[in-house]
Amino acid sequence: MSFKCGIVGLPNVGKSTLFNALTNSNKAQAANFPFCTIDPNVGVVPVPDERLNKLSEVSKSKKKINTTISFVDIAGLVKGASKGEGLGNKFLSHIREVDAVIHMIRCFDSDDIQNVNPDIDPIRDLEIIETEMMLADLESIQKRLEKNNKKNVDEDLLKILEIASECINHDKDISILKSQFDTKKLNQSGLLSIKPKIFVCNVDEQSLQGGNNYTKNFIDKFGKDNTLIISADIENQINELEENEKKNYMDMIGLKDTGLSMLIQNGYKILELDTYFTSGPEETRAWTIQKNCTAPKAAGEIHTDFEKGFIRAETISYEDFIANDGWVNSKANGKMRLEGKDYIVKDGDVLNFRFNT
Helix, strand or coil: EEEEEEECCCCCCCCCHHHHHHHCCCCCCCCCCCCCCCCCCCEEECCCCCHHHHHHHHHHCCEECCCCEEEEECCCCCCCHCCCCEEEEEEEHHHHCCCEEEEEEEEECCCCCCCCCCCCCCCHHHHHHHHHHHHHHHHHHHHHHCCCHCCCCCCHHHHHHHHHHHHEEEEECCCCCHCCCCCCHHHHHHCCCCEEEEEEECCHHHCCCCHHHHHHHHHHHCCCEEEECCCCCHHHHHHHCCCCHHHHHHHHHCCCHHHHHHHHHHHHHHHHEEEEEEECEEEEEEEEECCCCCCCHHHHCHHHHHCCEEEEEEECCHHHHHHHCCCHHHCCCCCCCCECCCCCCCCEEEEEEEEEC
């Protein structure tokens, strides 16, 4: 499975610049006026994982295949978008299609880059976006709860919609739904307001290390767990460098991780994802799965026939696979296990599936 993150925010906060940096492309038009992005740009990016490189070396694989993440650059929303202002509901619908939302927040001053509001206020900007998403949800909920449509909604989904309506109408925290219903059911609801969120404070180079007053005020209100401080402009500069120059430049400006790396780490955390590997002489490959995924479900990521005909999984931990130089020695040294249908795959497992055709 590949997961999809939508980059949202007000116009001219740096969404398209960040998208171009993350996807190492110039696909998204970045211009100094609102709504320069009309149709959403989509970029598919390989997920860097040093474990994949080491496994490939040990197995002497002909091919190495990373798992991927998709980024979607969604046009800037404005106050009133849920009622059709700006580019309106068309772009709210694009948010429905993503697994997680990256809220891009402007936390820099600039006389050159137009701001749609009279001043810089990241807290207000986020609240505008989240209000529009909630209003769009409310409109969708009301339609589905109308008498004629209600009969087509199953019982659990009906409860989700009713609780969501209560939360939005009475300014309560809608995230309480996450403790009452499983993720699959919540995803089926199509609600924008409960999608997992990452907040990206877009700063200038001088604020990259310690932040600034804008980021401090934002983190004081919304916390630091899912908040990243990134300079979209610096990320773009890094991507324009040759591979051997990137590390030197990052060391020079005191940057430990790229924005891509930080977003992937946070994305995996908030979406509760793990990675397992298959490795042999033909190819070494990374596969993304949900946490607490059973072995048959993990096999199904390769092919549905693997899940249907699952017998057992030959399983070695990443550490044991590397320490014992691959499959043969791991098996000889008792490090390979045969796991059945109830086995919960762990992050880093190296698996070989046995199945009936």
